[in-house]
Structures are given as structure tokens and as C-alpha cells.
Amino acid sequence: MSEAFLIVLRQPINQWALAVEKVRYVGEPVALVVARDRYIAEDALSEIDVVYEAMKPIIDQEEAISDDAPVVHEAVGSNVVSTRDFTYGDPDTAFAEADKVVKMKVRYPRNSQTPLEGFVVTADYHQGENLYDVASNYQGPFTSHPVMSMALRVKNSQLRMRTPQWSGGGFGVKVQIFPYVVLICLASKKTGKPVKWVEDKLEHLSAAAAAPNRLVQMEAAVKNDGTVTGFRFDQQDDYGAFLRAPMPGPLYRMHGILTGAYDIKHLSVTNRVVMTNKCPGAMVRGFGGPQMYYAIERIMQKVAIELDMDPLDVIRKNVVPAGVFPYRAAAGALIDSGDYPAAIEQAVNEGALNELKKHRDEMRAAGKKYGIGYAVIVEPAQSNMGYLSNILPRDERQRNPKGGAVANATVNVDPLGTVSVTADSIPQGQGHMTILSQIVADVLGLTPDHIKVNLDFDTAKDAWSIATGNYSSRFSSATTVACLKAAEKVKAKLSRIASQTLNVPAEKLEFVDGKIRDPANPENGINFYRAAGTAHWTPGNLPDDMEPCVRETGSWSPPELESPNEKDQINTSLTYGFVFDFCGVEIDQDTGEVRIDKYVTMHDSGTILNPLLADGQVHGAFAWAVGCALYEEFVYGDDGSFLTGTFADYLVPTSWEIPEPQIVHMESPSMVTPLGAKGIAEGNCMSTPVCLANAVADALGVEDITLPMTPARIGAMIHGEEKPPANNKSVAAAPIKGQGNVLRGTGDTFVPADPQEVWNTLLDPEALASVIPGCHKLDLVGENSYQADVSLGVGPVRGRFKANVALTEMVEPEKATLSGGLIGSLGASRGSGHVSLSAADGGTTVTYDYAIELTGTVASVGGRLLEGAAKALVNQFFQRLGAQVGGTPVTGEASWWRKLLRSLGLAK
């Protein structure tokens, strides 16, 4: 029904909206059910029995590049699907002449800002026009619009994409809705009805989007005075199972600014794109910046440590100096404006760094683990649509050069003079409407509440281009300018109309307080609405060459965004803001918890269009960055199981974990955008994780810091790896290689019947069936070997499973070993356990232990829920066993564990 999705690389990596032949990651859609409501659809889903032939997965990105690793895409033949080398300046000489070469290997984890609202798509196929009408929370960039239309085998104009102006958080993630847009379009075509899909959280966490994890091996060429003369990067990004457009963006979006905030002329880079059996990599706020700056700022701290210098002095020594802007960075970024040394000093003073240092010394003197971290970054905004061209060889990209970044906005004045605005920015709560109303009001001499901004977006009606959308902090430098241009066109037109009446040259008129007037003689003016009305009511009175109505579209693409040049240099973004952070953290020496004591963040984002909204973006980016640094990670087992499928496993910080940072502003207006504004929404995603990591490294005196810095990880650095709890009751559970989620438990219980009776029940299929919770059917399939059909549920995951259980090592009526597995649509498990029976007063003491390994969806709901559920199930089993042999009714009074079961949704 559809074509495979287009990708940037010329590699046979074919992906469709549903898995074809092979499933490559947990969460990859394999079937779609369309029903009248979600309850019926989910019922139907549980009736689908998918039989998988398990293959060996490849999860670790370092193992993925070895020759004997399983290959994710056989047709490519390797998991390394792209390798590109770049050299700028003369790095070999810089390293040969260095006093010291500092090396570091760092990893950045997989994560995502996980909006609370997941993907939503409604698609309605119009057969007569062969048109798909889609409303969704797709956020652009519209480079993926042709990816969808080509997959659907229609012209671009036959895929109408609409996004409402109110949608619940995007953070880059919502571009990755596009495979699902295609899927729901196909469902609508097949069913002949409009189809709606609302993603749930398990689907979102397991399969929506993940910022690629990155491995960086980095070297810095260093002089003894702290000057860094060259960088070498070996960057390896793990994009998971497929390259969805615009991947591998994170590896190339930052390319021009690979030297960060530093004046470093010599640079070599190797970029590798690696595939593994994980969720496809995605656009996530920060988009390559967090990964890149994690490497740069960690190594800059190490440079300071190795030279026994203050890390801030190393930063000061190497930042781009004042007075050199516009500054062309080694790999091609044209940094538009700034004064980095002054910004650093302003933050040091306003943030009271000296007091923080004193505080650190006092804390350390008192035996506390306290550290200070720094980070300095350049925050790019408004991506050059040509940045991904650098992944192609020069001759290939020159045949079809790409560059630029078009923005569109329209200002309309209706017959009664009221002003409305539409634009291409697709906001998710950033306050775009507020800012556009300010801009238009300023140009037209009105107040913002007179300007009605509607940012509902519709490809069938609005001006748009491939750069349309909400990403790369493009709004404040792109859409605002298009809107400014549209407003200025309206002003020019109305000036000419007013000029006829006022007998003053159009260019001399001013727009003030709802009037168009002669500044030399303010009495000589007409109302704004009257001038606009002329273009509607009496177009015959307009100047001869003027078209009627007042509706002007501003389109803009900055000339600075050129295609990559013959030296592979590219100005990857239009504007470059500056961020300097420092912080103090204290580490709890018992728990390993990292407490942020103080955080100062300096932003020079050019002209600030609205201070409240700008700080809102800083606060939001900071909060997510704290999550990245301390809590958030998508975790996979070695077998490919996804282990973080709920918000109880993928930990999102709350109001308690996020301190309010001290924000310091400096404004160096950009000279490449008419309003002087730069982006501000992603800087802290790039600066904060590494700033906190540097502080923790400082506190502990260690180099190898792995994000997120969870108490378990930090605790292990302080106390050594955690030992498994000692349990005297344990009867050596069968060892299982820990792959997915492993549940272990031991316990004992009393059954009011003698051991022989208990034994007989355990061996009687009919009796056993009535004892196993949720058992529909149990058959004896061999000697002491059973097959059962059971329903089980844990938290958000429930389903029907086939269980195979065998009894071995039987000593009647004393002990037996149980082993077997469970398989169903929600996953599988394998495990074993021991049961021993001993006569006790009036009955039998049953002692048991078990170890169960889970894979598939059920593994992703995580240990916290599963352990409780497993214990509850085992308890339930023995209570029912007791009832079976002792004759007590199974559904008795609500015991404490039945209440627990109810709370887990496992009992009624």
C-alpha cells in the first residue's frame, strides 16, 4: 500500500509504517486494529497472536561496530551505515606541537523530553480526490512532509497536514509522528472512514523518539599555559533500528560550531552513524548539542585538572575574544555577535562565584562532598536546511546543493480595520502569539490586544516551506522576521493609501495610536481602519497599480545560510547565542544523591523579545536538562528488552528536584536578523548536563562520569558496587543470565494440609488449574509437564499468556524444581524456582524461591511494579492452594494482600 520512507543516506534501510518481515526494536508496530472505541480495539489487540522467531539482537553501540555483531540491516551489510571524516585547519601540526595531549572518552545516554501529551493523529481519506486530510500534533520541520506524501504515493498537495495552535508539548519529538501519520492515513483508506489514533505512554516511551546515545573519543592539543590549539573528535551516534528523517541530524546540526565557544582553529572530526536494535533516534530538544558539549566541556575540565589550573581560567583563556564578531569558526559557523569574556565576568559577579567557592571550601572542611562545575556553550538557532548535506561526498552534494531556511507569515487587515496574523511556527505554548502581536502592533501603531494571531497551521491554506515548524529555536530569528516583513508591507500599502488623502509622501507618514499621520503636523491624519477600509470598500480609489484588499505575506531566508563549501565548512545555523553556567552541588555520602545547591545561568541571546517568555524557555530547558543529568534514561537489556516503559521507570523530575536557577542576561543584538533576536530555548539542554557532571566530578575527584548521575551510580563511586541483599532463607535459586528484567524472590508460607496432600494437588492438573491465578485452562502435555492459558496484568500492561511449566528433581513429597516459560502478546518470561515442603504443626510449611527473566512489553513496566505484582501472585497462589487442600473458600474476606492485589489491578 505504501513506499518505504525516504532517508538522507543512500543506503538500503527500508522502513514502512508497520514492520515488514523482521521486527527490529521493541515497540515497532506490527499490527493496527481499527475499532469503534479504544476499549474494543484493545480487546481485539489481545486476540492477535504474533509468533516471533527470536534473533540475536545488537544493543551496545560499541559491540555493534565489531565484525561479528548481528547486522540490523542485512542489505547494508554493516551496522556502521555512514562514516565521514572532516579536517579544518592543521590539526596534525597543532597536536605535534602541543605540550600535552588530553584524551577523554565519554558517553551520552538515550533520553527524550517526553511530552505529557503523546502523538495524536486523525486521518480522513477522500477517495474522489485521492487526498489525505490529516489533523495531528506534527510539529515540523516540513522536510518530512514529502517523506510522508511519497510513502503514500500521492502528490504533496494531496496530503493536507493541519496542526492546531494548541497542542501539548513537542520538544522536537513530535516530528517523529510521521510514520504514524502514514499508518493512520492507510487505515483510513482501507476502512473508508476517518480514523483517529491517540498514543499511550507505553507506546510513547518505547517507540516514539529518543535522542541518540553518543560515544565520543576526544583529544585536545594543549599548551602549558592552558591554551587549547586543536580538537580531535571521533563521534559515534547510535540511531537505533532506523534512520527516520531528519536523522542523523544530531550528528550534523552542530557541525559548524564543533569548536563550541572556543577560538580553536584546528580540528579533525570523524562522524559515524551506527544502527542497533533500539527505538529509532529522533529530534529532541538540544538536537546534538547536549551530546557535543558533554564531550567538549568534560575535556576542558580535564585540561584544567591536568595543568593544575582553575577550570574557569582555562575557559577564559580559550573563549572567542571580544571584538572579533562576526567570527567564522573553524568548521564554518558564522557567530553573529557577543562578548564572551564580559558575559562570563558579569555572571561571576552577579552570581557571586567567590561566595560559592568559599562555601565549597567550608563544606569540604566540614567533611562534605561538594563540587563546582562550569560550562560554556554557544547556542545555535534556526537551522540551515543544508546542514545534512555535509554527510554526502562533495561531488554528490554539489549536484543538488541545499541551504537556507525559509520563514513565512501573513498579516491581514479586514474591511473594518482589524488585524489578524497567521504564521508558520506551530507553537506548543512558548508564547508565539504574544510576540507576533507585539511585533505587528509596534509596526502598525496599534496595541497588541488589537492583533488577533491564529497559528493553527494548514498546508492547504497557509504559506509554508520545508523549514516550517517548531524546532531549532527558529521562531525568534525566523518567523518573527517574516512577520515583521509582512507588517512592513502592510504599513507601506496603507501609507500609500493614506498619502493620497493626507497629501504627504507615503514614506514620511507615521503610525501612532491607531492613526496614520504626518509627524510634522499630527493633526493631519486618518484612522488606521479608514485607510484599510478603502482597500475593501472603495478599491476604485486606490492608486492605479495597487491591488485591492490588505493581505501581505512576508517570506524570508537569511543569505548567511549557504550550502557547505568545498572545504566542508557550513554555517549550520543563523544565530549563535552564548551561555555560561556555573553551579555548586553537594553529594549525599550515604545515598549518592546529587543535590543542586546553586545554579547560575548566563544567557546572551541577542535582543530579548519578551523577558517573561524568554525566561520561561530557560526554565523549561533547565528542568529537562536536570532530568537528563540526574534521572532520565531509556534503558535496554542485553536481549533488547526495553526496561523503562512507565513514568515509574523513566523518572521525570518534579518540582522538588528542580531548583530555580539564577538567570543572568546580556543582550548583544544579532546583526543577521532584523530584530536582533537569537534562540534561547535549547541552551540549557546543552550546558546544564555537563555543568552538573563537572560539579560532580569536582566533588568526587573522579573522571569517569556517566549520565544520568543516579544515586545508584554515584553511590557505587563512593562505596563500591552495591552487593545483593543477604537472605538467609534463600535456597539457591537457579542462576539466570540477567538480560531483561529479572525478578527474584524467596519466601515461605503455611498451608493447612499435610505435605502429601499439597504434593498431590500440585501434581493434579485439574486442581492446579484452579489454584493458579488467572488460569483459564491447564493441560498435561508430558510427564510432569504442563501447558496453561493464563491472564495476567501488571499496572498498565495486561494480557493473556501461554505458560509451559515442567517439574523436575522431584522428591515426593518434599521438594521439586519448577522451570518453564510464559509467552504472550505482551512479552515473554523464562524462569525457575524451587519448592520444598516440610511438615509443620497442623499442616505444611512451603518454602520457595524463584528467578524469572522477563522480555518484551511486560519487561518495560519495570521492577518496582513487577516485584510487588510477583509477590502478590505467589501469595495468591499459595492462598488458593491452601483453600484447595484445606477447603477454605478461595474468595474469602479481603486480606491485606487481596487489597494489595486490588490496588495493583490484579484482583476484583
Place this chain on the structure above:
Amino acid sequence: MPQLSKDVRHTVTMTLNGDVVSGYAEPRMLLSDFLTHEIGITSCHVGCEHGVCGACTVLVDGTVMRGCLTLAVQADGTTVETSESLASDDNELSELQLAFKKHHGLQCGYCTPGILMSLTAYLKETPKPTEEELRDMLTGHLCRCTGYVGMVKAVLDYCENRTDG
């Protein structure tokens, strides 16, 4: 507790934001789905559907409840309040809502209705929380946009300057 047949759609009647409303629900239908798809209100947002994020929080007989962890049939005969109840009849925002607006206490707004409903109940019990108490209470909700800064300021400002009781 009444025994309900699982395959039957039961009538559920409640007083929702001051009006008596009725709809049909199988026993397994979540209150969040009932309010959204059966009754048609738009503020009961489902974020995680496992009780962590708090976006679906509503008041049932004045008690803070997760719409996603409550069955619609459990709410039969109760009084349910959602954030639609906060603005006045002529659609003037409440003082608490206005404080959120003033302090940029929301961005995408997906978490906001649930937070407003938790606050509505909480501030009755604790009219003047300290920032620490307030932040502790807010841990029952996740917000991905704001870093919680604006909403904390909004609530503290509201508690200091409220005229609505």
C-alpha cells in the same frame, strides 16, 4: 458495593461542575475516558494513564482523584469538579488562573487543569503554604515545559494577594 455485570453499559449520573449529567459506561471504563468521550469535556487530560503524571486529576466529592485510576461507575452519584468549574459563569478566569497567566505558570497547558484541581483542594486545607510545602505538594504532578518556576510563583502570589476567600 453493587455488583455490576462486566458486559453491560451502565448509566452513570453525576453532578459535573454544577450540572447533572448522565452517560453510559461499561464497568471497565475509566473516569477520564468517560468525561472526555462520553460527556465531552476537554480538561481531563490523560498523560501517563498509570497515576504518575497527574494531568487527569479531578475532584470527586471534593477529594482529589486521578481520572485514569478511577472507574466511571465509581463516580456514579458523586459530585465531580474539573477545571471547567474554575472560571465564572461569564467565563472570567479565577484569581488562581489569572495568577498562572501573569507568571507564565503554564506553557503547553496539558498538565495545568490537573494541577489547578489539586491546588483547589489543597489551598482549602492549606491557604498559605510555604514554598517548600507547595513544592512538596506539586510533586504529585509532572510538568515538562515550565520547570515549575512560574507556577510556584503564581500560587505564592495568589495566596498572598487573593480576594476570593
